[in-house]
Amino acid sequence: MIKKNETTQCDLSTPVVSSERKIKKRRTQLLISIAVLLPLLIIFYWFLPDIINYFTFDLLHLSPNSHFGKAVNFFFYDTIKILILLFLISSLMGAVNVYFPVDRLRIFLTTKKLYGLEYFLASFFGAVTPFCSCSSIPLFIGFVKGGIPLGVTFAYLITSPLVNEVAVAMFLGLFGIKATAFYTGSGILMGMLGGYALGKMKLDRYLSDWVRQVQENATRENEKWEGEKTPFIDRLPSIIREGWDIVRKVLLYVIIGIAIGAGMHGYVPENFFTEYLSADKWYAVPLAVILAVPMYANAAGVVPIIQVFVAKGVPLGTAIAFMMAVVGLSLPEATLLKKVMTWKLIGIFFGTITLFIIALGYLFNCIL
Template sequence: MFDWAQAIADWLVYDIFHLDKGGHLAEALNFFIYDVTKISILLVAVIFFMGVVNSYFPIDRVKNFLSRNKLYGLEYLMASLFGVVTPFCSCSSVPLFIGFVKGGIPLGVTFAFLITSPLVNEVAIGLFVGLFGIKTTIIYVVSGVMLGTISGIILQKLRLENLLTPWVKEILANSQREQDKFKNEQLTLRQRLPIIWTEVTTILKGVMPYVIIGIAIGGLMHGYVPEGFFEQYMDKDNLFAVPIATIFAIPMYSNAAGILPVVQVLVAKGIPLGTAIAFMMGVVGLSLPEAMLLKKIMTFKLIATFFGVVTLCIIISGYLFNMLL
């Protein structure tokens, strides 16, 4: 989908700046240019789309329905399954997360999507089948979906809405006022578009500095952190290898397709599959760049709670993988 963005990044880094392919600076800069382009486009597209939807669709009814009706966890499962069909990395999922929050979707349901989206997608599934077989792939997909579902339920039970930043609360208030205006005035789509675009630019101005900083951190990690740096701590004889692998993975940043070959190498070197997959989930599902992007939306306490719950669930999954496989 974003091959053109990769082509632009390659052209700038290798043809304009004349950096050597494979060099640390080239890798970091290439990653930065590609991700800034990709995530900026996603932000504009998703926020604009959600603005159009919100201008017509009674989001307050959806919010009340999801909040008050007993769906027995199906709303979290549906959000996780939606994450499966959106092949984004953790930072790319943030624009949709903002759209969900702006649309009034309960925070736990939104978290379920944010967790699953980078972990499980068709690319990761295809690579998993080729590298580890059908059985392991099925277990991984089911565990990824359940990880998002269960984490979402836990986070919703903690009632963390008050830990959203004042900026988000203002965005939500503006969204509700705009929707009331749309209802009362019965505006045409052409009349709605300037109002929607003003909202898009407002959100972009607030988020983009964090996007750039977050991706810059990710680019530096991508270019300068050696892939084999943490292997010595994941030995099969280390009882604490799974939590160590998960925690050490957080400073790194990659998507599922990028980290799976590393997982294959780790397994080939004798590291238990569950430990290697916990490392992969930590890299893909949790990262410092993602935390930087979320900082505009969440207070530090909410980010820490989100990371803590997901880290705990990943560690449990890692130990279960080691027992099952």
């Protein structure tokens, strides 16, 4: 009888041991794959200019001096480079989002006294979420409904479309570390200052009747956020999949934006943009912002075009001001905001951010 029980216990433990071995095997395979593929991806990125030049000018036999050859070379090089950076940074931001979820932030901001730090936290959260202006508005509405101060929600709304992994990846690939650092830092700072300024204006009375009714009927939630106990290595596959999903969602915008940029790079005359947006014209920055406000695009679509602006002689600060206005201020965004704001509040919001963007454009032109 004793031997039989021992055999039974051994049989029961076998599936557990087998499952643990499979988990360890999957983890080992994942680590080996990352250890092999990541260096290969970095090496490929490092030699990408030479590879694209060989493909364009040697295999396709396009002339490096022709408009079409320049456009094709620009398109393939920038598309591949931006997608690589976008995938890597999106995966990194996915890891941040896993351990810094929306619900936890909302509860934290509504229950803690932060003495102004909440503006930085909201702006930083806007920077790490991969949303364009229209995509970030549903979350903004959730913040307003949840009772988060209006200035803090504005800090998020300002930064979210301007600074995210898409914009950072593309800026890093096209303009380098210095311009990316200035752009990222100024975007977060503008969210903080803009949110603080708008919060001090006491604009809650200009929220829509629908929002006020929801706020009056809402009850405070006391649920405590419980962190996931799953090891990071087991979460990594889903984080990588989410990073790839972001790439897939913006792929069309990247291709369209770079295609437009490639056409402009290859065919638009050198003096087309410099004639109106050159550094010696004091009105260049305000003009760029005013022309951009009626438009709408996300960072994936507009950054390649900005690169062409700079290549054609437009100052980087003026080009960035144009991009910020296109990405952060748009008519579709205003239409969606009408759900939670009166037109007067929308006008105050747009006007305030327009002034901030113009000021940053002049500042960028002085620094960069």
